[in-house]
Amino acid sequence: MxxxxxxxxxxxxxxxxxxxxxxxxxxxxxxxxxxxxxxxxPSGRMSTRRAEDEAGPWQCDHGAQYFTARDPQFRAEVARWQQAGVAALWDARMASFDGTAWTTPATPLERFVGTPRMTSPAGWLVQSLQQAGDRALAQxxxxxxxxxxxxxxxxxxxxxxxxxxxxxxxxxxxxxxxxxxxxxxxxxxxxxxxxxxxRMRGSWAVMVRCPAPLTLLWDGAFINTGPLRWVARDSSKPGRTAPAGTETWLLHASPEWSDAHIEDAADSVTATLLAAFEALGGPAPTQVQATAHRWRYADTExxxxxxxxxxxxxxxxxxxxxxxxxxxxxxxxxxxxxxxxxxx
Ligand SMILES: Cc1cc2nc3c(=O)[nH]c(=O)nc-3n(C[C@H](O)[C@H](O)[C@H](O)COP(=O)(O)OP(=O)(O)OC[C@H]3O[C@@H](n4cnc5c(N)ncnc54)[C@H](O)[C@@H]3O)c2cc1C
Incomplete structure (x- = not known):
């Protein structure tokens, strides 16, 4: 050239x-x-599903769940996002389960989320590109x-x-x-x-709409047994909306289980993950509406x-x-x- x-x-x-x-x-x-x-x-795996069912419009982050900011340069960027209203701290009650006992993670960690949805920081970055006029194009x-x-x-x-x-x-x-x-x-x-x-690994996600708030005492839980790896009360994140009286939850299968079942039908994945959620104190599968999403490339190990x-x-x-x-x-x-x- x-x-x-x-x-x-x-x-x-x-x-x-x-x-x-x-x-x-x-x-x-x-x-x-x-x-x-x-x-x-935009936004790739920092993703939010928005849809409507009988109860009304709902949303759920089904890719990245939260992010941490340790590097000073990234912390400064996240502070700009907070200033612009497109990110906020998620003050989640955390728990973890090893198959027999529940514990509370010892390290307090600042967890950030996009607001009002996980795609918001990317949307803001695209807007700032667009301010560059002819020098930038996003297609x-x-x-x-x-x-x-x-x-x-x-x-x-x-x-x-x-x-x-x-x-x-x-x-x-x-x-x-x-x-x-x-x-x-x-x-x-x-x-x-x-x-x-x-080596990138897959992940199955199931978005669960519950007709009433669940009485579980945590908002995010690491599950170190069975098919699930992570369960979150999506509605507890700042700025989220859900039809009145309802709650949205997110289930992520473990990478190992996801890779073994990546070609399975969404219905059978949904049934397995809802049953695992019920065993943790979640709702009966018949009481909820659920939607599965397959990530072929979720993380790298x-x-x-x-x-x-x-x-x-x-x-x-x-x-x-x-x-x-x-x-x-x-x-x-x-x-x-x-x-x-x-x-x-
Ligand atoms: C289920 C799940 C849970 C996660 N949980 C967390 C978490 O809790 N905390 C955390 O920090 N991270 C988490 N992550 C990881 C986080 O989402 C990623 O690290 C981050 O979003 C990756 O950004 P990226 O820009 O590198 O890639 P991506 O976000 O994947 O962006 C790549 C983009 O390239 C586009 N693309 C691909 N091929 C082409 C092509 N041929 N032409 C044009 N466009 C193309 C895609 O559409 C996509 O928009 C999670 C991810 C998943 C999937």
Missing amino acids: SASNETLPIAVIGAGLAGLSCAQALLQAGHAVHVFDKSRG WQTTVQKLERHADGWAITSAEHGLHPQRYSAVLLAVPAPQAVPLLHPVAPTGAAVASSA PALTLGYWRDADAQLGMCGDWISGGKVEGAWLSGQSLARAVAG
């Missing part, structure tokens, strides 16, 4: 927290950035399938729009590792090998700690939770690190 290509925009594929963090930092460094995501909106329902390097810059092809006319100075992938592999394999086998080395990957000659890069210790905080930090490397 010629030096003049350096004035072209940079393409960021994936508008989860890593991609948006990266895009925002690149904009601040003076670059033009185009962000693409295959979904109908949804665009599944990038192919990257090609031409003399006039990188070209992308998506399932929905075919070959895009715009050329890019660099392409940065902010997608789960298994989804980066087929994109990078033809153009950067070294990067594809890094992504292939990350173990997450890589490279921070980001970049091929400076090829002008390609990768960021995301999977390469940066896992979790929401790792995703945001990874996006920042990659942007710093690209911006020099």
Whole structure:
């Protein structure tokens, strides 16, 4: 590629927290950035289901449940989100169960959530991109399938729009590792090998609408036995709404159980997880409405700690939770690190 290509925009594929963090930092460094995501909106695995049933409209965070902020840079970002009203502390009563006894986790931890839903910080980041005018573009329902390097810059092809006319100075992938592999394999086998080395695990989630509040004495519980790993009173998070008198709960299966049952039918997964919830003091399955969601790529075990990957000659890069210790905080930090490397 010629030096003049350096004035072209940079393409960021994936508008989860890593991609948006990266895009925002690149904009601040003076670059033009185009962000693409295959979904109908941003936020990736920081996800909230919104729907309606007989009782009325409901919502439930069915991906990331809360996030912690240890790094000073990320703490400052979360403080900006709190200031903007898109994140708040979740003062949850926590518990954990090992199969015989319930305990209360000893370490007090600040747990943050997006408000009024987990997608809100990403929505706010997209708004700040849009304030950059012509220098930023965010486009949804665009599944990038192919990257090609031409003399006039990188070209992308998506399932929905075919070959895009715009050329890019660099392409940065902010997608789960298994989804980066087929994109990078033809153009950067070294990067594809890094992504292939990350083992991402699945997770089944079941969103439960209860006709009345449950009398359980906790809002979030780690379950270290049976098919469940995590149970949360979604309605106890700040700013949540549910039809009057009702409560929404979220069940996550353990990674081991999820991987063993990833191809099972949603109905049978729902039945198993509701039965496990009832055994913990939850409602009778016949009294609730429940919706299952399958995450094929939920977390990485173990997450890589490279921070980001970049091929400076090829002008390609990768960021995301999977390469940066896992979790929401790792995703945001990874996006920042990659942007710093690209911006020099
Ligand atoms: C069930 C579950 C529970 C979790 N619990 C927690 C928790 O409690 N605390 C915590 O900190 N973290 C938790 N996490 C992890 C957290 O959600 C992630 O670490 C973080 O959201 C990852 O952000 P990311 O930007 O790296 O990736 P993602 O959020 O996955 O974003 C990647 C984006 O890329 C898009 N994409 C993929 N392929 C393409 C393509 N070809 N073209 C265009 N777009 C594409 C996707 O649509 C997606 O929007 C959980 C995740 C799950 C699924």
